[in-house]
Amino acid sequence: MAVQSESSNGLFETKVIKGHTGYRAFALTIFVNICLIWRYRATHVPKSCTEPHRWAWLGLFASELWFGLFWLINQSLRWTHVYHHTFKHKLLQRFGEDGLPRVDIFVFTADPTIEPSFMVINTVLSVMAYNYPSEKLSVYLSDDGVSIFTFYALFEASIFAKHWIPFCNKFRVEPRSPVAYFAKKSGLPSDDEFETIKRLYEDMKDRIDVAISSGRIPEEIREQHRGFLEWSSRPVTKGDHSTILQILINGKDSNVVDVEGNAMPTLVYLAREKRPHYPHNFKAGAVNALIRVSSEISNAPVILSVDCDMYSNDPNTLRDVMCFFMDEENGHDIAFVQYAQKFNNISKNDVYGNMSKVVTTVEHSGVDAQGGSIFSGTGSLHRRATLCGMKRLENHNHEFNIEMDQQKQISSSNVAELEERSKVLANCAYELNTQWGQEMGLKYGCPVEDVITGLAIQCRGWRSVYYLPERSAFLGVAPITLAQGLIQFKRWSEGLFQIFFSKYCPFIYGHGKIKLGLQMGYSAYLLWAPNSLPTLYYLIVPSLCLIKGIPLFPKMSSLWFLPFAYVFIAKNIYGLVEGLRSGNTLTSWWNLERIWLMRTTTSFLFSFIEVVMKQFGLSQNTFTITAKVVDDDVSKRYEQEIMEFGSSPMFIITGSLALLNLLSLFYGLKQVFLGSEGIELFALQIILCGLVVAINVPVYEAMFVRKDRGRFSTNITFASIAIVSVLSLISLY
Ligand SMILES: O=c1ccn([C@@H]2O[C@H](COP(=O)(O)OP(=O)(O)O[C@H]3O[C@H](CO)[C@@H](O)[C@H](O)[C@H]3O)[C@@H](O)[C@H]2O)c(=O)[nH]1
Numbered sequence: 050m051a052v053q054s055e056s057s058n059g060l061f062e063t064k065v066i067k068g069h070t071g072y073r074a075f076a077l078t079i080f081v082n083i084c085l086i087w088r089y090r091a092t093h094v095p096k097s098c099t100e101p102h103r104w105a106w107l108g109l110f111a112s113e114l115w116f117g118l119f120w121l122i123n124q125s126l127r128w129t130h131v132y133h134h135t136f137k138h139k140l141l142q143r144f145g146e147d148g149l150p151r152v153d154i155f156v157f158t159a160d161p162t163i164e165p166s167f168m169v170i171n172t173v174l175s176v177m178a179y180n181y182p183s184e185k186l187s188v189y190l191s192d193d194g195v196s197i198f199t200f201y202a203l204f205e206a207s208i209f210a211k212h213w214i215p216f217c218n219k220f221r222v223e224p225r226s227p228v229a230y231f232a233k234k235s236g237l238p239s240d241d242e243f244e245t246i247k248r249l250y251e252d253m254k255d256r257i258d259v260a261i262s263s264g265r266i267p268e269e270i271r272e273q274h275r276g277f278l279e280w281s282s283r284p285v286t287k288g289d290h291s292t293i294l295q296i297l298i299n300g301k302d303s304n305v306v307d308v309e310g311n312a313m314p315t316l317v318y319l320a321r322e323k324r325p326h327y328p329h330n331f332k333a334g335a336v337n338a339l340i341r342v343s344s345e346i347s348n349a350p351v352i353l354s355v356d357c358d359m360y361s362n363d364p365n366t367l368r369d370v371m372c373f374f375m376d377e378e379n380g381h382d383i384a385f386v387q388y389a390q391k392f393n394n395i396s397k398n399d400v401y402g403n404m405s406k407v408v409t410t411v412e413h414s415g416v417d418a419q420g421g422s423i424f425s426g427t428g429s430l431h432r433r434a435t436l437c438g439m440k441r442l443e444n445h446n447h448e449f450n451i452e453m454d455q456q457k458q459i460s461s462s463n464v465a466e467l468e469e470r471s472k473v474l475a476n477c478a479y480e481l482n483t484q485w486g487q488e489m490g491l492k493y494g495c496p497v498e499d500v501i502t503g504l505a506i507q508c509r510g511w512r513s514v515y516y517l518p519e520r521s522a523f524l525g526v527a528p529i530t531l532a533q534g535l536i537q538f539k540r541w542s543e544g545l546f547q548i549f550f551s552k553y554c555p556f557i558y559g560h561g562k563i564k565l566g567l568q569m570g571y572s573a574y575l576l577w578a579p580n581s582l583p584t585l586y587y588l589i590v591p592s593l594c595l596i597k598g599i600p601l602f603p604k605m606s607s608l609w610f611l612p613f614a615y616v617f618i619a620k621n622i623y624g625l626v627e628g629l630r631s632g633n634t635l636t637s638w639w640n641l642e643r644i645w646l647m648r649t650t651t652s653f654l655f656s657f658i659e660v661v662m663k664q665f666g667l668s669q670n671t672f673t674i675t676a677k678v679v680d681d682d683v684s685k686r687y688e689q690e691i692m693e694f695g696s697s698p699m700f701i702i703t704g705s706l707a708l709l710n711l712l713s714l715f716y717g718l719k720q721v722f723l724g725s726e727g728i729e730l731f732a733l734q735i736i737l738c739g740l741v742v743a744i745n746v747p748v749y750e751a752m753f754v755r756k757d758r759g760r761f762s763t764n765i766t767f768a769s770i771a772i773v774s775v776l777s778l779i780s781l782y
């Protein structure tokens with residue numbers, strides 16, 4: 050494995066891990082065997098056209114063709130890898146603190162019940178307290194939930210920040226989300242200053258808790274800020290209200306300082322206008338409103354976006370990221386830096402497969418090696434200009450001009466006037482007949498607004514970087530129930546597949562603009578949804594045929610048996626080794642295999658159907674927000690890694706597949722023990738069913754053994770039994 054360094058004197062270096070000769074040779078052997086499988090299917094089609102056998106065969110052939118092609122596209126994720134490394138000390142030597150550009154930070158929230166206000170302000174506080182000149186930071190909270198309690202929590206945060214930021218700087222606090230910091234098991238000081246800040250924090254938390262649980266904000270608090278009037282002067286409902294914009298801290302006012310007398314970051318609350326007859330375009334709409342509002346208030350050249358659950362885990366991230374943007378040699382064509390998505394609530398063996406280290410360390414750095422990271426919406430820093438649609442011009446210097454940047458800064462201390470001016474930019478009518486949502490800002494109409502926007506930026510000539518520092522830069526909350534996780538994957542796979550069918554299909558839109566490898570890298574994700582059909586076919590038809598006694602794979606003694614066995618064994622062993630080498634446990638690898646099976650047969654199937662319906666105009670865009678909190682009962686089961694099922698109709702599919710394969714395994718074994726040729730004819734079908742059964746053990750438990758609330762609901766169990774009975778009866782007669 051040869052390691053080659055691209056830049057020497059720059060602010061960052063890129064290590065290209067090339068010459069994966071071993072892997073490539075291995076991939077070639079798999080490919081040869083895939084071709085042999087295709088050849089076998091093509092040359093052994095059963096003759097008689099009337100036989101159901103023939104159709105079963107042709108279906109398998111089609112599925113195997115798909116799997117083979119999909120595998121081929123996926124090779125782009127493993128062909129080469131790049132890893133980046135920054136030199137922060139050089140950055141300061143070269144530019145000094147004064148030379149650092151200003152940064153606007155966007156935090157998004159949309160629902161105060163599933164995204165608690167207290168969590169939101171912890172994220173806000175963590176980004177306000179970056180180790181970066183405070184006067185250069187402006188933090189914006191976009192609240193699509195238009196909640197007075199979130200506003201109140203932010204107001205409390207604006208006061209607490211005056212203590213928190215100097216405390217963080219003085220004691221080099223890590224991480225700078227108060228709740229995460231105070232929950233640390235070790236490394237906390239025990240002096241007076243610590244006790245004071247902890248008391249301030251707890252008092253603040255108590256006041257917010259009391260306000261939320263009692264459903265009202267005390268009069269004496271309301272009197273402290275005119276912003277509360279916004280909710281009392283006219284009716285405010287989630288889908289129908291005018292813009293609420295409040296500058297809680299005006300960092301440009303020299304009288305506004307923290308308890309040590311230092312400047313403060315600007316802090317802004319925004320609930321953009323919503324009206325029933327205007328589409329609000331979910332998160333993309335929120336981002337675009339903030340891009341405009343912030344351009345009026347602070348207009349920093351760099352924008353950091355984080356979801357409300359993704360607190361900053363590393364105080365030095367902003368300095369780190371500037372090493373990419375400000376590198377004279379290799380930085381000028383970088384549009385955005387995407388940090389690896391990490392979570393702080395992953396159970397021991399990652400029961401819902403939310404944080405596969407293979408994805409974060411192998412696949413995404415593989416995409417990066419093909420010409421740039423995929424944009425994934427949170428934990429990413431953009432140049433403002435590229436987000437607004439700017440093309441990259443050849444031979445043009447896209448370095449930041451710090452002097453000009455300073456001049457643009459608005460020196461208004463008249464906050465009310467500035468608020469009025471900015472407010473209109475967040476009104477729904479503002480975007481009518483403009484390029485917003487198309488050529489400007491994030492794109493509308495796609496549930497993965499981030500991926501499609503990132504692709505468009507790359508096609509305008511920009512590069513992007515996937516960055517995986519040793520210390521995670523951001524930590525978020527992963528779905529805590531199976532249903533939540535599957536719904537999230539449904540939204541993603543639906544959005545991704547929709548891109549493939551739109552004019553943004555990477556092979557067409559990206560043709561001549563981005564490398565073929567990157568077009569393939571995108572497609573490896575965009576084509577998740579269509580995997581559902583061949584996978585379902587593979588799980589249903591061979592098992593039904595096993596029940597009926599129809600062999601669909603070559604005999605064990607035939608040479609054709611070998612390519613099937615080889616592809617199957619080699620692929621899985623490689624996957625296992627790769628998982629273990631990336632730091633997954635054996636159990637987490639197994640869990641991930643299970644969850645992929647579930648995602649493919651439920652989330653991907655539903656999203657496939659949804660995208661097809663959208664093509665006929667039969668379905669509308671939605672965005673189901675992932676819950677970030679659950680009740681104690683559920684979270685206890687999550688910690689114990691007991692899967693949380695319940696009554697979602699999605700599980701009818703999961704239950705039916707598990708039962709069908711159990712039944713056919715039973716029939717298969719009967720063939721082996723009673724028939725003379727059983728094992729010869731049915732080995733592969735039996736192994737297939739056996740594996741499906743083994744991986745579904747938690748499903749059987751949830752159907753027949755468990756008593757807790759996370760088990761399969763009785764209706765779902767009965768529905769699954771009914772479906773399997775009908776299927777097997779049909780196949781028997
Ligand atoms: O109408 C909306 C809906 C969502 N959000 C915010 O968008 C973020 C992401 O929502 P979440 O439910 O947490 O979805 P995830 O699947 O976790 O989000 C991932 O996938 C999304 C695209 O599907 C991206 O927008 C996100 O940045 C990315 O983290 C949250 O902060 C929400 O508050 C809004 O601001 N307005």
Ligand SMILES: [Mn+2]
Binds near residue numbers: 526
């Ligand atoms: Mn999320």
